[in-house]
Amino acid sequence: MSAGVALSATDLDAGVDGHLILSGVTLDVAPGSLVAVVGENGSGKSTLLRALAGLTRPLAGTVAVDGTDLRALPGRARARLLAWVGQEDAPAEELLVWQAVALGLVPYQRPWAGSGTGEREAVGAALAQVGLSALADRRCDHLSGGERRRVMLARGLAQRTGLMVLDEPTNHLDVAHQQELVALLRASGRTVVASLHDLDLARNGFDQAVVLHGGRALATGPATEVLVPEVVRPAFGVDASLLPDPATGRRHLVLSAPRTRDVRAERPR
Ligand SMILES: Nc1ncnc2c1ncn2[C@@H]1O[C@H](COP(=O)(O)OP(=O)(O)OP(=O)(O)O)[C@@H](O)[C@H]1O
Numbered sequence: 200m201s202a203g204v205a206l207s208a209t210d211l212d213a214g215v216d217g218h219l220i221l222s223g224v225t226l227d228v229a230p231g232s233l234v235a236v237v238g239e240n241g242s243g244k245s246t247l248l249r250a251l252a253g254l255t256r257p258l259a260g261t262v263a264v265d266g267t268d269l270r271a272l273p274g275r276a277r278a279r280l281l282a283w284v285g286q287e288d289a290p291a292e293e294l295l296v297w298q299a300v301a302l303g304l305v306p307y308q309r310p311w312a313g314s315g316t317g318e319r320e321a322v323g324a325a326l327a328q329v330g331l332s333a334l335a336d337r338r339c340d341h342l343s344g345g346e347r348r349r350v351m352l353a354r355g356l357a358q359r360t361g362l363m364v365l366d367e368p369t370n371h372l373d374v375a376h377q378q379e380l381v382a383l384l385r386a387s388g389r390t391v392v393a394s395l396h397d398l399d400l401a402r403n404g405f406d407q408a409v410v411l412h413g414g415r416a417l418a419t420g421p422a423t424e425v426l427v428p429e430v431v432r433p434a435f436g437v438d439a440s441l442l443p444d445p446a447t448g449r450r451h452l453v454l455s456a457p458r459t460r461d462v463r464a465e466r467p468r
Pocket residue numbers: 215216218220238239240241242243244245246247
């Protein structure tokens with residue numbers, strides 16, 4: 200189990216190529232918390248995650264991981280603090296699964312040092328966590344989309360960082376693997392910030408949520424308080440209800456009506 204680290208963003212303005220996308224985002228994440236970033240397509244989820252991960256320079260404001268400005272750290276030190284899995288990241292086709300996962304160990308390796316028992320164990324543990332042990336010797340171009348996604352997540356886990364920043368980690372995963380991923384991230388003890396589109400998974404699987412809309416954080420706070428119909432409606436233009444699961448009593452967010460925009464009118468004739 201890795202010890203999670205604190206993450207804070209203060210009055211963050213983030214953009215792409217100097218073009219402002221999001222402004223005034225403030226976020227305080229306690230060590231070991233899971234934070235979901237949600238919002239409609241183009242609302243700025245990837246832009247925010249890239250700024251939090253130190254991949255882009257904030258246009259204004261600050262980001263600190265474990266009290267440190269990531270951009271001030273050399274690459275290897277940063278890669279020992281934070282693992283990033285991008286929305287479209289995929290393993291190189293010609294690598295075997297275990298080789299792709301072993302790339303997560305690079306920040307710890309000395310040049311020309313062979314791989315030791317500890318490294319093989321770390322790769323094996325990460326593969327087991329995502330349920331890919333049986334495919335360790337398969338070429339990555341012979342995997343399904345969901346299996347490739349799990350390879351990238353295993354590589355991030357093998358990096359053994361206190362923070363993982365994951366852009367749509369549940370893409371391509373079936374419902375059981377989505378639930379398992381959230382459970383394993385929680386069990387790992389790491390701090391996680393992840394974007395996703397499943398609002399109920401965000402509400403019931405994550406501790407905090409950030410809802411992006413109109414170039415800012417429309418709501419930030421405990422996931423069960425933020426992911427409610429009163430916020431979902433303006434953020435997505437979709438009506439929602441909270442319905443209790445008769446077995447657990449836990450309330451689930453159910454999207455209950457068509458989008459207020461008339462999509463039929465937009466359909467090509
Ligand atoms: N170079 C650029 N110049 C201007 N705008 C850009 C540029 N690159 C991306 N954008 C815009 O920035 C906005 C935010 O993009 P971003 O990828 O952060 O959204 P997202 O919430 O992750 O979307 P999705 O759910 O579709 O993945 C989008 O409207 C996008 O078109």
